[in-house]
Amino acid sequence: xxxxxxxxxxxxxxxxKYLGSxxxxxxxxxxxRDLPPKDxxxxxDNDFEMLWEVGTDSRKHVKAIADALKDDNALILATDPxxxxxxxxxxxxxxxxxxxxxxxxxxxxxxxxxxxxxxxxTEAMKNPRQVDAPLVEAxxxxxxxxxxxxxxxxxxxxxxxPGAKSAGRVQSVCLRLIVEREMxxxxxxxxxxxxxxxxxxxxxxxxxxxxxxxxGGDKLDRYSIENETKAELAVQAITSRxxxxxxxxxxxASRNPSPPFMTSxxxxxxxxxxxxxxxxxxxxxxxxxxAGLITYMRTDGIDMAPEAVTAARDAIKERYGAxxxxxxxxxxxxxAKNAQEAHECIRPTEMTKDAAALKITDADQRKxxxxxxxxxxxCQMEGARMERTTVDITSxxxxxxxxxxxxxxxxxxxxxxxxxxxxxxxxxxxDNRLPQISQGEPAKKKTITPDQHFTQPPPRYTEATxxxxxxxxxxxxxxxxxxxxxxxxxxxxxxxxxxRMIPEDKGRLVIAFLSNYFHKYVxxxxxADLEGELDDVSAGERDYKDVLKRFWRDFxxxxxxxxxxxxxxxxxxxxxxxxxxxxxxTGDGSDPRLCPNCxxxxxxxxxxxxxxxxxxxxxxxxxxxxRPFGPPGAEGHSIGPxxxxxxxxxxxxxxxxxxxxxxxxxxxxxxxxxxxPPRASLPKGWEVDSIDLEKALTLLNLPRQIGPHPxxxxxxxxxxxxxxxxxxxxxxxxxxxxxxxxxxxGMNRAVELLxxxxxxxxxxxxxxxxxxxxxxxEHGGPVNVMSGRYGPYVKWExxxxxxxxDVEPESxxxxxxxxxxxxxxxxxxxxxxxxxxxxxxxxxxxxAKTPxxxxxxxxxTTGKTSAAKTTKAxxxxxxxxxxxxxxxxxxxxxxx
Numbered sequence: 001x002x003x004x005x006x007x008x009x010x011x012x013x014x015x016x017k018y019l020g021s022x023x024x025x026x027x028x029x030x031x032x033r034d035l036p037p038k039d040x041x042x043x044x045d046n047d048f049e050m051l052w053e054v055g056t057d058s059r060k061h062v063k064a065i066a067d068a069l070k071d072d073n074a075l076i077l078a079t080d081p082x083x084x085x086x087x088x089x090x091x092x093x094x095x096x097x098x099x100x101x102x103x104x105x106x107x108x109x110x111x112x113x114x115x116x117x118x119x120x121x122t123e124a125m126k127n128p129r130q131v132d133a134p135l136v137e138a139x140x141x142x143x144x145x146x147x148x149x150x151x152x153x154x155x156x157x158x159x160x161x162p163g164a165k166s167a168g169r170v171q172s173v174c175l176r177l178i179v180e181r182e183m184x185x186x187x188x189x190x191x192x193x194x195x196x197x198x199x200x201x202x203x204x205x206x207x208x209x210x211x212x213x214x215x216g217g218d219k220l221d222r223y224s225i226e227n228e229t230k231a232e233l234a235v236q237a238i239t240s241r242x243x244x245x246x247x248x249x250x251x252x253a254s255r256n257p258s259p260p261f262m263t264s265x266x267x268x269x270x271x272x273x274x275x276x277x278x279x280x281x282x283x284x285x286x287x288x289x290x291a292g293l294i295t296y297m298r299t300d301g302i303d304m305a306p307e308a309v310t311a312a313r314d315a316i317k318e319r320y321g322a323x324x325x326x327x328x329x330x331x332x333x334x335x336a337k338n339a340q341e342a343h344e345c346i347r348p349t350e351m352t353k354d355a356a357a358l359k360i361t362d363a364d365q366r367k368x369x370x371x372x373x374x375x376x377x378x379c380q381m382e383g384a385r386m387e388r389t390t391v392d393i394t395s396x397x398x399x400x401x402x403x404x405x406x407x408x409x410x411x412x413x414x415x416x417x418x419x420x421x422x423x424x425x426x427x428x429x430x431d432n433r434l435p436q437i438s439q440g441e442p443a444k445k446k447t448i449t450p451d452q453h454f455t456q457p458p459p460r461y462t463e464a465t466x467x468x469x470x471x472x473x474x475x476x477x478x479x480x481x482x483x484x485x486x487x488x489x490x491x492x493x494x495x496x497x498x499x500r501m502i503p504e505d506k507g508r509l510v511i512a513f514l515s516n517y518f519h520k521y522v523x524x525x526x527x528a529d530l531e532g533e534l535d536d537v538s539a540g541e542r543d544y545k546d547v548l549k550r551f552w553r554d555f556x557x558x559x560x561x562x563x564x565x566x567x568x569x570x571x572x573x574x575x576x577x578x579x580x581x582x583x584x585x586t587g588d589g590s591d592p593r594l595c596p597n598c599x600x601x602x603x604x605x606x607x608x609x610x611x612x613x614x615x616x617x618x619x620x621x622x623x624x625x626x627r628p629f630g631p632p633g634a635e636g637h638s639i640g641p642x643x644x645x646x647x648x649x650x651x652x653x654x655x656x657x658x659x660x661x662x663x664x665x666x667x668x669x670x671x672x673x674x675x676x677p678p679r680a681s682l683p684k685g686w687e688v689d690s691i692d693l694e695k696a697l698t699l700l701n702l703p704r705q706i707g708p709h710p711x712x713x714x715x716x717x718x719x720x721x722x723x724x725x726x727x728x729x730x731x732x733x734x735x736x737x738x739x740x741x742x743x744x745x746g747m748n749r750a751v752e753l754l755x756x757x758x759x760x761x762x763x764x765x766x767x768x769x770x771x772x773x774x775x776x777x778e779h780g781g782p783v784n785v786m787s788g789r790y791g792p793y794v795k796w797e798x799x800x801x802x803x804x805x806d807v808e809p810e811s812x813x814x815x816x817x818x819x820x821x822x823x824x825x826x827x828x829x830x831x832x833x834x835x836x837x838x839x840x841x842x843x844x845x846x847x848a849k850t851p852x853x854x855x856x857x858x859x860x861t862t863g864k865t866s867a868a869k870t871t872k873a874x875x876x877x878x879x880x881x882x883x884x885x886x887x888x889x890x891x892x893x894x895x896x
Contacts, residue, residue, distance in 0.1 A: 002074035005065055005092060007085070009827070010290040011116060015078065018118040019125070024068050028079070032058040033091045035147050042144045042151075044556070048548045050144060054095060065092070066101035074107050076128065081112035081343060082298050083538060084479055087139035090131050114305075115349045116292040138538035141547050145169055145530070148552060152559050153518065160562065160570045161513050165491045165506075168484075170476045172514055173527045175488050177469060178461055179503045179511040186581060188457035193223045194231035195451050198238060198402060200393065200443040206435035207446065210393055212238065214401035231450035241395035243402070243443040249390045253407065256383040257414040259302040259332040260345035260376050263478030264471045266297070266368075269375070271464030272421035274367050275499060278463050278482035284364040285346070292349060293358065294372055298479045299343035302332045304376075308347055312380040315351040319377075320416060326382050347376040378418035385411040389434055393443045406434035460500040474528030505629045509613065512577040513570065517562055521555065575604045582615065584631055592632075597625035605629065647693035654696045656688070663688050665696040683720055683739040698743065703728070707747050716750050718742045729754050769795075770809045773817055783817050785809045796821050799828070 002023055006012050009027045016025040033052040035041040043049040054062060069075060075096070077089035089110055096102045109128035113120040149169040157167055196212040213220055215234050225231050261269070266285065270276040276284070285297035304312075309329045317325050332345075354373055360366040391404040409415070461469070467481050476484055488494045493507030503511075514522045521527075530551070536542035575582065582605065583592040595601040601619030615630075617623040644656045652668040667678040680699035682691065703719030709729055717728045718736070725736035727750040734753040736742060769784035776783050776796055783796045785803070792809045794801045794817045801824035803809065807816070 001072045002076050003065060003068045003072045004076045004078050005089075006078050007080060007088060008290055010287070014116050014290060014292050015121055018116075018121045023076075024072055026065050026068060027061065028065070028088060028092055029058065029061050031055075031088055031091060032062055032095055035143065037151070039151070042147050044148070044552055048144055048545055048552075050140065052091070052094075062092075062095055062099070066096060066099050069096070069101050069106065073103065073105065075102060075109070076125075077108070077110045077131065078112070078124070080298070081114055081296055082479065083135050083139050083142075083477075084298075085112070086110075086132050086135040087143075090136045090139075093131060114344050115295040116290065117349045120349075134540040135538050137544040138534050141537055141544035142534055144548055145551060148548075148555065149521070152555070153521075156559060156562050157510065157513065160565060160567060161509055165493075167510065167514065168487065169521070169530075170480060170527065171484050171487050171491075172510070172522050173475055173524060174466070174470060174484050175493055175503070175507055176511050176515070176522050177466065178488070178494055178501050179508055181458060181461055182503050182508075183581065185457040185460070186584075190454040190456070191223065192227060193453050193455070194225040194228065194234075195453065196225070196231060196234045196238065196448065197451065198448045199446040200243070200402075200404075201446055202435055202437060202443075203441055204436075208391075208404050208406075208434050208437070209432065210391070210402035210404035210443075212400070213403045214394075215399070217399055225450075228450070228452070231452075235448050235450055237400050238402070238445065238448050241397070241400055243393045243395055243400070243445065245437055245439055245441050245443055246392045246394040246401075247390075248437055248439050251388050251390075253386045253388040254383045255386070255413075255415070257330075257378045257381060257418070258375065258420045260304060260347055260379045261372060262299050262302050262345055263297060264300075264467050264481060266346055266372070267467050267481060268464035269371060269421055270368060271462055271467075271499070273371065276364065276368075278467060278485050280364065281368065282482045284362070284368045287362070288365055288369055288372075293360075293369060294349060295344055295347050297346050299346060300334065300478055301343045302334060302345045304332070304345050304347060304379075308344075308351070309380060311351040312347075312377055316377055316381055318352070320381075323411075324381050324413065324416070326380070330380055332379070345376075346372055348373045351377065374418040378414040381414035381417065382411070384409060384413040384415045389437075391434065391437050404432075404434060404437075406432040408433065460502060462499050462501065466501060473524045474531055475524065477531070505613070508578060508581065509574060512574045516573055516577060517565070517570075518558055521558070571605050578605070581631060582629075595619065595623060595625055598623040601625075646691065646696050649693070649697055654693055654700070656691055656696065663691075665691065665699055667700050680720075683725075685739065702742065704742065706745065706750050710747075710751065716747070716754070718745055718750070727753055732758055771812065773812070773814045776821075777814065777818065783814065783821070785812055785817070794820050799824050 004015065004019065004023050004025045005028055006015060006025065007028055007030055009029075012025045012027045016023070019025060033054050035050060036053045041051050043051070075093075077092060079085035079088040079092075093102070093108055102108060108130075110131050111124040111128050113124040146169050150166060153167040154165075157165075198210055198212070199207055200210055201207050212234060215224070215237060218224075225234055258265075263282075267278045267281050270281040271278070282297065285294065288294045289297050313325050313329065348369070351373075355366045355370040358369070360369055386407045386409050388407045389405065392401060393404070394401045459465075463485055466485060470476050470481065470484075488507070489496065492504055493510060494501050494503055496502070511522070530547075533542060533547050537544045537547060579593075583603065586592050593603045595603055595617040598617060598619050601617035601623050603615050603617060605613055606616040613629040615627045617625045646654045646656055646665070648654065649667070655666050657664055657666055662681060664679050664681045668674065670677055678700055680696075680702065682688065682699070686695075699720075703717040706716045706718055706727070708714065709716050714730055718741075719726060719728065720739060720742055721733075723735070725739050725742045726733045727736060727745060728734075729750075732754055734750075734757040736745060736753070770787055770792060771785040773783040773785065773794075775781065781797050783794065786793055786795045786800075788800070788802075790802060791805075792803045794803065794812070796817075799821050801817075801820040803812065803820070
């Protein structure tokens with residue numbers, strides 16, 4: 001019985017359903033090996049040898065596969081059909097061979113399928129192959145390049161640039177796009193222009209809108225009417241003349257559907273239509289793929305399998321009628337210059353089933369499937385047919401001319417199902433509907449309106465437009481777009497506001513540094529060319545080690561050149577690069593870098609002791625003027641880099657400071673004797689500018705003692721913790737509604753809140769089960785249904801198994817509970833152990849049996865086995881005792 005290995009348990013479950021009991025299907029849970037984050041993982045002096053390490057979480061999954069191969073001497077690698085999937089198969093085979101789990105006679109094969117359907121899976125099993133060496137080498141080159149850049153460049157940033165966290169081969173280029181767009185916006189100067197529109201009426205009284213296109217006999221361009229004076233003159237020119245319809249021209253027009261989805265266009269459209277981020281989109285698509293509902297979701301391909309085209313055409317005919325099916329199938333070809341290995345587009349596996357028919361419950365998956373299904377059907381439908389009408393209205397002397405445009409949809413075609421979204425809304429006069437207008441008829445003027453406009457700066461990137469731009473430039477690949485966009489946000493280099501991406505100042509610093517000292521490696525063309533070389537490797541047309549050698553030679557030299565750089569030189573260079581941002585021109589023409597405090601020093605970017613950056617005066621320490629890093633006026637508060645002194649208490653300075661987790665107050669300074677002086681974070685809702693000495697001392701003196709509890713005399717305290725304001729008695733905590741209550745709550749209210757929390761099973765109290773099922777039938781120990789923060793769950797020993805949504809706690813049986821526990825134990829790797837209490841009665845029972853010879857032999861064997869098990873289980877019993885010291889209700893929720 002062959003062992004089939006896929007990436008995820010969800011995929012394994014679906015494939016196992018198709019293959020049946022003739023196969024053992026296991027999951028690798030993603031990559032089993034990676035390069036350890038230490039020097040030498042890629043040995044540049046030894047032909048780029050890569051030292052791989054099996055991840056801690058992966059070891060148990062590799063062991064499970066190795067154990068299965070002891071009985072089933074055949075391995076089928078069925079990971080995803082792309083470069084990453086090929087790499088996982090290679091890693092698995094290499095790891096299993098090192099463990100000697102694969103014997104000399106063990107057949108190893110690779111199968112790929114673009115969709116997890118019974119037909120696709122069974123067909124793939126009939127056509128096995130070996131692991132594709134060029135694809136693996138392309139992966140090795142990419143992984144080595146990412147390691148060499150990240151591991152060598154990030155430390156340079158840490159040493160030379162305050163606040164920087166990391167740099168990456170593709171993430172830095174992506175960040176550059178966002179930073180440069182922001183700089184375009186900052187230097188943009190709006191230009192005023194005017195348009196003039198008129199509401200005209202036909203002799204039959206029907207209204208339509210026309211815009212001025214000719215004035216004084218000259219054709220107008222966008223900026224011809226520059227100001228209000230010229231606009232008023234244009235209005236007068238129209239008002240003083242009679243107008244006549246000079247021509248009416250109707251032309252047929254058509255619109256064809258967009259091609260089916262590939263990864264980048266799916267991410268873009270999901271962002272436009274639903275506001276879904278790249279990671280959210282790919283997560284939902286992954287689950288749809290694993291459920292067998294769509295084809296593989298990481299692809300640069302837009303072609304569709306012939307059988308899928310036929311199925312789509314049949315579904316269109318059945319659902320919408322034969323007139324919506326074109327005479328011949330539509331064929332789409334890739335336009336991307338660096339298309340990855342040819343895969344099919346992203347499409348449904350069954351064209352006849354929409355989201356409603358499939359009863360998809362998850363909201364993201366339902367929306368995404370509906371989008372994919374509609375786009376796929378639309379791409380094989382007839383185009384939309386329209387009639388576009390242009391009407392020119394002129395004066396008798398030809399000095400004034402206006403134009404009205406509109407269109408009528410004659411046949412909706414694919415528009416009946418789907419229309420592609422737009423990144424930035426554009427008003428199109430062609431969308432207007434025009435009444436019946438005849439040539440030569442008069443056009444009566446109803447209203448004439450001048451409209452003022454200003455040119456707009458280029459829009460900030462959304463995730464959708466950023467992915468589109470990266471795709472156009474050939475930067476990154478479908479499998480990396482989501483992680484790249486996520487990484488630059490997680491690093492704090494970029495933030496999003498109303499879906500638009502705005503670079504943070506630390507992101508600007510990184511790009512300013514890289515653009516000056518590693519310019520070549522953040523060039524768009526260089527990055528795209530390197531991607532092209534990696535594609536050549538995957539096609540078997542280039543040696544991957546040659547690619548690494550050429551890259552490392554130049555990159556290593558660039559790294560070495562920065563070793564002698566002084567931080568002051570780096571900061572001054574960044575001052576020059578970011579001068580338009582940090583020191584924009586002043587309105588009165590004065591020097592923007594002149595210190596406003598002393599009037600003598602020059603302002604420049606400086607580093608703080610905390611590791612951050614700020615703007616300070618060159619006359620320090622005589623002049624202590626500072627402002628936060630960024631343009632003037634961007635100060636969020638008045639905290640300086642070394643804190644703001646609020647006053648003194650017992651001769652100790654009380655300061656307001658800004659840390660990596662936000663503003664806080666501190667008593668005294670850090671010294672060798674007191675490395676961590678008393679601190680307190682500002683509660684949510686407290687404004688920095690409102691903090692004075694009294695408020696600071698109030699925070700520093702927390703927790704506040706309310707008084708002794710009336711029952712046991714133990715002190716009740718009020719304070720602010722990581723989960724918000726609370727009252728505490730012994731080990732029981734109860735939340736307060738807001739921060740102000742910490743300073744106001746009295747004894748009666750505190751006792752009431754603590755009693756309510758204890759009744760619910762709070763911290764320090766044993767949580768009450770929703771239902772007690774009794775002792776585990778095989779291993780002993782109580783099995784209970786508990787209430788958790790994520791819903792009801794079954795608890796037995798250290799195993800917590802969440803109840804399915806359709807199962808009510810009251811109706812759960814012991815048999816169903818044991819099954820849930822076994823499934824959770826298999827996933828987490830926790831082995832059920834017999835409790836000591838459960839073993840002792842068993843031993844007594846065995847001793848009480850009639851001492852016949854055969855039972856005696858059984859008894860001896862049983863005793864031996866029991867002893868062995870007891871020895872092995874001893875450490876687990878110790879761990880269980882340690883867990884038992886934690887309040888049972890809290891332990892259940894923590895481990896759920």
